Amino acid sequence: MKINDFKLEVYFGKYEFSAPYLLTQSDCASMTIEEILNMEEGAKDSFMKMGLGYTEVPGNPELREVISSLYDTMVPDNIVVHAGAQEPIFNIMNVLLEEGDHIITQFPIYQSLFEVASSIGCDVSRWNLIDQGDRWNLNIDELETMIRPETKLIVVNSPNNPTGHTLKRNEMERIAKIARKHDIYVFFDEVYKGIELDQVKRPWFADLYDKGISLGVMSKSYGLAGLRIGWIASKDTELLEKAMRMKHYTSICSSGPSEYISTIALRNSDKILNKNLQIIKDNLESAREFFNEYKSLFNFIEPMAGPVAYVKMNIDKPIEEFCNELVEKHGILLLPAEIYSHEGQYFRIGLGRKDFKENLNRFRKVIESMT
Template sequence: MYIKPFEVEEWMNAWETGAKYNIAETCVDSVSLDQLFELTGENKEKFLNALSAKRLTYGDIAGQPAFKEGVCALYRTIRPEQVVPTHGASGANHHVFLSLLSPGDSVVSVMPTYQQLYSIPESLGAEVSILRLRREDGYLPDLGELRRLAGRGVKMICVNNPNNPTGALMDARMLEEIADIARSAGAWVLCDEAYRHLTPGEEWSESMADIYEKGISVSGMSKVFSLAGLRLGWIASRDESVIKSCHSHRDYNLISCGMLDESVAALALKHGEKLLERNRSIVSENLEILDEWVSGEPLVDYVKPRGGTTALIRYGADMPSYEFCEAMYKETGAFVTPGDCFGEPRCFRIGYACGKETLKNGLRAVSGFLRALRAM
């Protein structure tokens, strides 16, 4: 089966390890187990002793109950039996497509977004129509255009909220309108919600799985909870046919997730509000730093993110984004992601939820590179 190269992941794999200032990373500043116990107040010795005593079997095939209960707390309507654990949110997206799509099916996906949402359906033989998110619309979908595309007998609509790479955020009203469009076509809506809950303040972030009876939410422990090393995600849906199909395919390619991973994730989700408080604070403070930098840097501009951890920065240099990002990396050590990975030329994606000093130093390095280009 042919699939297009995953441009953003290939870029990250090639350059991330040696970066001096990694401001391409999209997770909120990762935590260690020691930090997790400190944040949650749980008894570290008691937990680790209990974990060490476990026999390393397959564990709970359908997912550890405590983990699934923790996931349900992130939704209004989802029950434990409506959660399918997966290997990361990326594994969840892949699993949904593999479980529900067939050659010839009609799919609509937004772009820019995480490439999985259009390249995997295409590789499975689906007919994929792209709904371009435009800068002048704040990178929010044109619902009139979506309605037109969905009128072609669409089987699945794929969106990403908050959006990666732009940080655009669809509110509840827009999600409901998308659900109405999908409902009229009898289509599923897959919403990649890997950055959900990372919004300013403490307002509740709505999920497509709560709003729409055929909504499918995908998320994980990596971005929002700073635990990418667990490689643990999930699919959540109230559509019984979705859950049944995902479990059926899971028997072939997954069987179960790691019992150690699910135990740590259950602990984190038990204290989810504490982790969210920490991570929202990081996102909020770092976005102020980024916004001040953009305002004071004459060769860049952006649509300010409203959620998530990423921003799409447009630069004024006459240089393709791959060339720009590679040259800057080699000259300054500042590591960002080319906009062309997302079909957005003359841009780069920045992940601003890293350590504060890394962000500040990385932005200074970007400014230095821009000044050098301007002087040429």
């Protein structure tokens, strides 16, 4: 198989562990193993006594139970645990798609969500999020006009990386209705769910549509990326069976200790999500202040959900050059639009970390020195 480089990972490979000031991360503030285990009495003891053998391919039964309880209509058999969110993206695309199929993907979006399909030989159409100056907009009516007889899959990431846009329940229902009418699968990446700034809970897409596949993960809203635990949920158990047979070739099963810690974390889901939402809200105030001060240089569309926002820069310099100089000379990491194969003077900023204010102040000094 031939596949293009994953631009974001290549860029992060260069800077994520060497640049001192990370101002673009998409995962929320992390926690220690001890902090998670302390959330339940006896958990530490049980964890230390765990064996380290192989685990069940679809995932630990207790973990599948707690994941299914996040949904309105799922049972453990509707859940397959994977290594992070990247593994199921790769596996589901490979199980569902064939050369010549057509997919429609929301855009901009996390690269693997269309790149794997492209590597299979699918034709990829972009369903663009539109910058309306003060908000991002996804035109649901446009979706139906893009459907062809060979359209096999619609791909959505909501809350979206990089724009921070999120769909509302009625918009999700409209997507489900269109997909149902044309009998098309929908892969709905929901890895940033649970940290909506309006605090209105959206349904999971798999609860709305029988051919919907919800993607969830511990990495982002929970800030526990090191666990490498993600999952897919769907009512289509035949598809889940195929995904498991694919998983036999990718990871076989997940890490037992990670499954255990994920189970404890998800049982305390509200506590962790509320903590992370509060960090984002605090950081958002600082971001608001900063971008108000430099209105002529940047247009900041506030995120509706999740820890990332996509900022338009009005400085007369290519965005890639701006970001490269920022990291090479000043150690501050932002992500330029090029990483998303997206045209325009945008960069991604991350609002989920505790050192956001400090790093934003460093950025302020650089901007001050330029003006």
